[in-house]
Amino acid sequence: MRDYKISDIAKMANVSVATVSRMLNNSASVTEKTRRKVLEAIEKANYTPNAVAKNLRSKKTMALAVQVPDIGVSYFADIVKGIENMASSLNYKIFICDLQNQKEKAYEYMSLLLNRTVDGMILVTPDLTDEEIVSYVDQGYKIGVIGRHIDHREIPCVYTDNVKMGKEVVSHLISQGHERIAFLSGFAHAIDSYTRLEGYMKGLRDAGYPFLPELIENGDFNEDKGYEAFKRLIAKNVHFTAVFAANDEMALGVYKACQELNIKIPEEMAVVGVDNTRITNYIAPKMSTVDQPKYAMGALIAEKLIDQINDNIYRDQRVFKVDSTLIIRESSNYKRK
Amino acid sequence: MRDYKISDIAKMANVSVATVSRMLNNSASVTEKTRRKVLEAIEKANYTPNAVAKNLRSKKTMALAVQVPDIGVSYFADIVKGIENMASSLNYKIFICDLQNQKEKAYEYMSLLLNRTVDGMILVTPDLTDEEIVSYVDQGYKIGVIGRHIDHREIPCVYTDNVKMGKEVVSHLISQGHERIAFLSGFAHAIDSYTRLEGYMKGLRDAGYPFLPELIENGDFNEDKGYEAFKRLIAKNVHFTAVFAANDEMALGVYKACQELNIKIPEEMAVVGVDNTRITNYIAPKMSTVDQPKYAMGALIAEKLIDQINDNIYRDQRVFKVDSTLIIRESSNYKRK
DNA sequence: GTGAAAGCGCTAACAT
DNA sequence: ATGTTAGCGCTTTCAC
Numbered sequence: 155m156r157d158y159k160i161s162d163i164a165k166m167a168n169v170s171v172a173t174v175s176r177m178l179n180n181s182a183s184v185t186e187k188t189r190r191k192v193l194e195a196i197e198k199a200n201y202t203p204n205a206v207a208k209n210l211r212s213k214k215t216m217a218l219a220v221q222v223p224d225i226g227v228s229y230f231a232d233i234v235k236g237i238e239n240m241a242s243s244l245n246y247k248i249f250i251c252d253l254q255n256q257k258e259k260a261y262e263y264m265s266l267l268l269n270r271t272v273d274g275m276i277l278v279t280p281d282l283t284d285e286e287i288v289s290y291v292d293q294g295y296k297i298g299v300i301g302r303h304i305d306h307r308e309i310p311c312v313y314t315d316n317v318k319m320g321k322e323v324v325s326h327l328i329s330q331g332h333e334r335i336a337f338l339s340g341f342a343h344a345i346d347s348y349t350r351l352e353g354y355m356k357g358l359r360d361a362g363y364p365f366l367p368e369l370i371e372n373g374d375f376n377e378d379k380g381y382e383a384f385k386r387l388i389a390k391n392v393h394f395t396a397v398f399a400a401n402d403e404m405a406l407g408v409y410k411a412c413q414e415l416n417i418k419i420p421e422e423m424a425v426v427g428v429d430n431t432r433i434t435n436y437i438a439p440k441m442s443t444v445d446q447p448k449y450a451m452g453a454l455i456a457e458k459l460i461d462q463i464n465d466n467i468y469r470d471q472r473v474f475k476v477d478s479t480l481i482i483r484e485s486s487n488y489k490r491k
Numbered sequence: 492m493r494d495y496k497i498s499d500i501a502k503m504a505n506v507s508v509a510t511v512s513r514m515l516n517n518s519a520s521v522t523e524k525t526r527r528k529v530l531e532a533i534e535k536a537n538y539t540p541n542a543v544a545k546n547l548r549s550k551k552t553m554a555l556a557v558q559v560p561d562i563g564v565s566y567f568a569d570i571v572k573g574i575e576n577m578a579s580s581l582n583y584k585i586f587i588c589d590l591q592n593q594k595e596k597a598y599e600y601m602s603l604l605l606n607r608t609v610d611g612m613i614l615v616t617p618d619l620t621d622e623e624i625v626s627y628v629d630q631g632y633k634i635g636v637i638g639r640h641i642d643h644r645e646i647p648c649v650y651t652d653n654v655k656m657g658k659e660v661v662s663h664l665i666s667q668g669h670e671r672i673a674f675l676s677g678f679a680h681a682i683d684s685y686t687r688l689e690g691y692m693k694g695l696r697d698a699g700y701p702f703l704p705e706l707i708e709n710g711d712f713n714e715d716k717g718y719e720a721f722k723r724l725i726a727k728n729v730h731f732t733a734v735f736a737a738n739d740e741m742a743l744g745v746y747k748a749c750q751e752l753n754i755k756i757p758e759e760m761a762v763v764g765v766d767n768t769r770i771t772n773y774i775a776p777k778m779s780t781v782d783q784p785k786y787a788m789g790a791l792i793a794e795k796l797i798d799q800i801n802d803n804i805y806r807d808q809r810v811f812k813v814d815s816t817l818i819i820r821e822s823s824n825y826k827r828k
Numbered sequence: 829g830t831g832a833a834a835g836c837g838c839t840a841a842c843a844t
Numbered sequence: 845a846t847g848t849t850a851g852c853g854c855t856t857t858c859a860c
Binding site: 200202203204205206207209210215217225226228231232234235238239247248249250252254265266268269270271293406432433436437438 | 537539540541542543544546547552554562563565568569571572575576584585586587589591602603605606607608630743769770773774775
């Protein structure tokens with residue numbers, strides 16, 4: 155393959171490489187006549203500037219990486235769409251790093267940031283600790299996070315008010331006549347899960363109900379673990395009539411377990427998930443869940459991270475707590491007693 | 492941020508840059524003693540080689556781009572996982588290009604290939620024509636396709652035997668007592684849709700049933716268009732008792748329309764989709780569909796494209812026709828009459 | 829408005 | 845086994 159470079163174009167158009175570069179980047183004015191000559195040469199050669207050389211010289215790649223636990227989960231896919239669209243409108247490209255639920259990959263993918271393949275990284279994952287993230291940022295790497303809040307003036311954060319969300323779910327369940335509500339958490343270390351649990355406890359307390367530790371089970375945000383956690387709950391022989399799962403995937407696991415055990419949703423067991431994953435609106439019975447403005451959250455974090463990359467001194471708001479919306483569908487729409 | 496480069500490390504370790512490079516890339520032997528000195532300097536400086544400079548010099552980026560119509564559709568997400576894992580095991584990175592169902596983006600994203608941001612591109616999309624793809628490849632760009640077959644010795648292809656698939660679906664439906672089976676196609680120009688239609692016609696002919704053009708409607712592989720297409724079918728007032736949709740998304744649109752029109756699936760209308768999208772196994776009634784070995788297909792195309800990138804002369808098989816499996820679930824599991 | 833030339837950080841050919 | 849150096853294709857400073 156014949157590969158043209160900027161000097162070939164310069165020669166063909168009888169101008170200097172600097173002029174071609176200036177024209178390509180609109181970085182300085184060029185007479186209309188020169189412009190036409192250059193354009194003609196470019197056309198004739200079918201020339202495309204080499205982005206790698208440009209990146210090296212300009213020390214920018216105009217690319218961001220996004221880490222998600224599993225791109226197959228529509229919650230993450232929707233966030234990524236928001237990121238992609240905002241980034242694209244600001245002329246940034248996106249590397250999607252799909253961890254496929256393998257934690258180790260979180261570290262591997264950081265190399266994209268360290269080795270300058272991308273200008274910044276967005277973490278939609280709980281894997282790296284706050285300290286690790288802060289340490290990278292203090293070395294000058296640009297990172298934005300979604301779904302968690304890190305208190306550092308150079309880290310843009312977009313997250314949901316999980317405490318409020320948890321309280322809202324619990325009070326809805328209570329209003330439906332439930333007194334004993336189980337909670338299925340995600341990873342123990344995931345802040346999302348943690349704060350939803352906090353909301354759950356506050357909701358219980360506000361209503362004057364006791365917090366029963368035996369009604370809490372750990373999962374890992376995946377369907378299988380939700381399934382297992384629910385089975386453990388049943389095996390314990392504790393009484394409960396509702397489940398609040400820290401995300402939809404785990405709630406799906408509860409559905410599966412209920413089907414196997416012949417437990418009727420919502421008559422015998424109310425189920426509420428979180429994320430408003432696409433599937434929740436198709437499954438029978440339709441699942442109650444909590445919607446987050448995923449697309450907007452993605453767009454917001456992309457915008458703010460790009461701001462951060464281009465400014466360094468951060469101009470204004472950096473932390474965004476967004477509201478979620480409880481969506482009551484069939485799986486919890488049944489008044490007990 | 493202090494950015495170390497290879498010459499800094501060389502100075503710190505009292506060796507030449509070549510030695511550092513050689514050590515980093517294991518491209519030639521280095522004495523254990525030098526190795527340790529260099530390692531120590533790298534550690535001390537917290538040095539990571541600049542991938543952009545490396546890419547420029549080596550004229551490789553070790554990255555592939557993958558175009559998909561919509562990463563939120565689990566069919567594509569699964570293929571991408573296969574690609575990602577194979578690529579990653581061969582030390583390649585992946586750029587996911589999510590078209591978000593906007594055709595124009597297909598062309599925009601090609602710039603990643605043209606400007607050398609990636610070494611190759613995998614198209615899981617029907618948007619570019621065979622001619623366009625061939626033209627790129629003839630210019631030396633490396634492209635692999637999935638879901639279609641392009642007759643060119645340098646283009647690896649992995650695709651499903653859609654004709655066989657179509658016949659299988661139709662004969663299943665016929666065996667359930669259906670005589671008038673509607674077909675919902677995807678884009679008119681999509682080869683997948685085209686060949687499935689071909690299989691549908693052959694299946695009909697084999698059974699001695701007539702092909703009725705009024706039972707064919709066009710969609711675009713999305714739920715909305717499937718919904719509309721089905722409504723048009725109904726509005727035509729033609730008689731039919733089964734629908735074969737060219738993919739699950741459109742079949743989902745049929746579900747929605749049936750619900751609105753109070754048509755019972757499968758008793759009054761059998762529905763079969765294609766792709767075995769995750770949602771088909773959760774929706775009520777569970778949807779019959781055709782499974783393709785998505786993950787394996789993704790892995791295969793990645794492997795073959797990387798082969799092609801590294802060889803140029805293509806060694807062996809380039810075209811892979813894989814088999815699909817009809818999965819009969821509730822939406823077509825009802826014998827008529 | 830345009831050109832000459834330095835240099836981004838790395839690899840690899842050539843020399844020792 | 846190790847060092848020297850040219851050069852990958854581009855942007856940008858400094859002249860003019």
